[in-house]
Amino acid sequence: MDKRKSYVLTLAFLLAASTVALSALKEMRLDAYISIFAIDYFIASAVFRPRRRTMDFIGIALFIAFAYIVALKVMEILVK
Amino acid sequence: MKPTDLAEDVSFWFGLALAASGAILAFFAYFIALNVPLTALGLACTILGLSIAFTPSTPVPKLAVKAMLEGSCLNLEALLEEFNVEGKAVYMPPRDERVFAFIPISSNPIQIGPEEAAKAPLRVLTTAGGKPGLIVFPPGSEIVRLAGVAEGLTAEEALNLTLIEFLEGADAVKAVAKEDRVIVEIANPKVSSELPRVTRCLGSLAISVAGCTLAKSLGRPMAFLEEADEGGKVKASFRMV
Numbered sequence: 001m002d003k004r005k006s007y008v009l010t011l012a013f014l015l016a017a018s019t020v021a022l023s024a025l026k027e028m029r030l031d032a033y034i035s036i037f038a039i040d041y042f043i044a045s046a047v048f049r050p051r052r053r054t055m056d057f058i059g060i061a062l063f064i065a066f067a068y069i070v071a072l073k074v075m076e077i078l079v080k
Numbered sequence: 081m082k083p084t085d086l087a088e089d090v091s092f093w094f095g096l097a098l099a100a101s102g103a104i105l106a107f108f109a110y111f112i113a114l115n116v117p118l119t120a121l122g123l124a125c126t127i128l129g130l131s132i133a134f135t136p137s138t139p140v141p142k143l144a145v146k147a148m149l150e151g152s153c154l155n156l157e158a159l160l161e162e163f164n165v166e167g168k169a170v171y172m173p174p175r176d177e178r179v180f181a182f183i184p185i186s187s188n189p190i191q192i193g194p195e196e197a198a199k200a201p202l203r204v205l206t207t208a209g210g211k212p213g214l215i216v217f218p219p220g221s222e223i224v225r226l227a228g229v230a231e232g233l234t235a236e237e238a239l240n241l242t243l244i245e246f247l248e249g250a251d252a253v254k255a256v257a258k259e260d261r262v263i264v265e266i267a268n269p270k271v272s273s274e275l276p277r278v279t280r281c282l283g284s285l286a287i288s289v290a291g292c293t294l295a296k297s298l299g300r301p302m303a304f305l306e307e308a309d310e311g312g313k314v315k316a317s318f319r320m321v
Contacts, residue, residue: 003248004135011131015124023117030110033120037127049245050135058130 007048014040031069038062095133102126149285150273152219156282157275163205165214169282170197170321171295171302173231179221179292182206183281184213197301218282220292223247231299235262238297239290247271249286255294260320262302264290267313283307287316294318 018036027033041062102125109118159165160183167184174180175198182197196209206215220242227246229238235255243250243266251268269286273279282288283304294302300320307316 002251003244004137007135008128008132012128015128019117019120019124022120028116030116030119033116034123037120037124041127041131050131051248053134053136056134058127058134062127 003048004050007044007050010048011041011044014044031072034062034065035069038066089137091135091137092133095129095131095135097129099126099129099133102129146271149219149271153273153275153278153285156216156218157278159204159214159216160277160281163214165277165281167213167281169216169218169288169291169304171218171291171304171318172198173295173299173301174225175202177225178217179224179295180215180217181221181282181288181291182208182213182215184208184211186211216282218288218292219285220289223289224292224296229293229296231297233297235264235294235297238293239264242289242293243269243286247289249289253290255290261305262294262298262318262320263315264294264318265313265315266290269314279307283316284314286314290316291318 015037018040019033022033022036041059045056045059102122104122106119106122106126109115109122163185165183165185166187168187169181169183171179171181180202182200197213200206200208200213200215202215204214204216206213223242223246227242229241233241235257236253239253239255243253249269249271250266253267254265256263264287266286269284271285271289273285278288281304283291284307287304287307291302291304298320302318303321305317305319307314309315
């Protein structure tokens with residue numbers, strides 16, 4: 001199986017498994033899902049290093065979202 | 081990639097459709113159904129769809145690139161035929177950033193030392209230690225330079241970098257170094273050259289790229305010894321000289 005197929009299948013599996021697992025745990029915070037998706041995406045990208053047509057905009061967007069969520073959590077802890 | 085290539089790429093449109101469906105699902109689930117897991121499912125579909133859309137389904141070697149690579153060997157074949165070259169190539173570490181191959185015209189290169197070959201004037205028809213030979217820049221020479229192979233990488237790391245990651249020219253590659261020999265095994269090579277003289281002197285295209293890679297990463301001249309096709313796998317051995 002070529003690298004691209006392996007990457008897409010792995011990413012699909014990780015995203016689906018994360019969604020099912022978190023919803024089975026009755027997780028209702030959307031930021032938890034987004035954080036896990038970001039981790040899934042970066043794991044799959046780091047392992048398979050797929051070729052991109054353009055700059056990795058999805059990775060950048062997920063990284064910004066992840067950093068924002070973490071920053072909010074840190075702020076929450078510091079303000080308490 | 082040109083817009084026409086993009087338009088013909090089915091996976092690009094499939095990815096975009098999946099991403100759009102996911103975005104619509106996420107929007108309705110979040111604002112209307114107020115369902116977080118369903119929203120997350122929509123986001124997951126969007127991420128997956130965009131990943132599919134922005135990962136080209138036909139990475140290198142595309143047919144044109146493959147044709148150019150194989151075509152570049154035609155000139156080599158003509159040159160080797162013209163000089164009736166019988167010897168096997170010695171892949172030399174880079175001079176002016178490019179790996180080159182010294183191919184003795186006679187089939188008995190034992191007398192030619194690596195120092196002599198390394199000092200040989202850089203021109204097509206040259207002599208090393210008084211023996212006539214050709215100096216050529218195989219296609220792998222430029223591949224090694226562009227892939228950014230650094231000296232000091234192990235044989236297998238360097239081969240993975242050029243043949244798998246940069247060229248995507250094979251499914252897997254293994255390299256075993258034993259004494260002064262390096263045995264390379266390439267699984268399912270996707271580039272080939274059915275040119276008898278080139279294959280005999282330099283090895284098939286994938287093996288030639290491997291030879292250039294080894295010369296660069298190990299920093300030593302690599303003499304191509306033999307190549308065997310074992311049903312989907314190509315095995316070749318090189319000697320460090």
